[in-house]
Amino acid sequence: MATTSALKQVLADTYALSLKTQNYHWNVTGMHFKTLHVMFEEQYDELAEAVDEIAERIRALGVKTPASFSKFSALTTIKDGNEEASARTMLEDLVVGHEHVIAALLHAKTTAAQNNDDVTEDIMIARLNAHQKTLWMLRATLAN
Numbered sequence: 001m002a003t004t005s006a007l008k009q010v011l012a013d014t015y016a017l018s019l020k021t022q023n024y025h026w027n028v029t030g031m032h033f034k035t036l037h038v039m040f041e042e043q044y045d046e047l048a049e050a051v052d053e054i055a056e057r058i059r060a061l062g063v064k065t066p067a068s069f070s071k072f073s074a075l076t077t078i079k080d081g082n083e084e085a086s087a088r089t090m091l092e093d094l095v096v097g098h099e100h101v102i103a104a105l106l107h108a109k110t111t112a113a114q115n116n117d118d119v120t121e122d123i124m125i126a127r128l129n130a131h132q133k134t135l136w137m138l139r140a141t142l143a144n
Contacts, residue, residue, distance in 0.1 A: 012075035018047035
């Protein structure tokens with residue numbers, strides 16, 4: 001089913017972005033350490049909840065959910081994070097990651113709409129809102 005294929009992409013990208021965000025939470029350094037450490041934790045917590053919601057939607061549609069690093073790695077468009085990066089580079093990298101997830105969400109939303117799957121479309125809209133808000137926060141932080 002086209003919708004579940006699109007959802008698997010969203011799931012893999014969301015999982016990879018969650019892992020990258022957690023990497024940066026653990027490894028960020030510098031003058032804004034505390035602020036970024038807390039912000040990244042809030043972001044990966046939100047992404048972890050999203051991973052569960054997306055995976056459960058795939059299962060509700062009757063398809064097995066990919067659930068291993070190797071399967072996520074094969075599906076994702078998100079590159080691994082660099083724990084040695086500067087705080088600014090981490091922020092910039094997360095912006096790119098959220099943009100990748102937004103692209104996958106838009107594709108899944110369109111696919112769901114074409115297949116009259118209002119529930120999946122609704123979930124994708126909510127996820128788009130969450131990622132757009134996070135992008136706003138990341139970009140506002142970079143503006144300093």
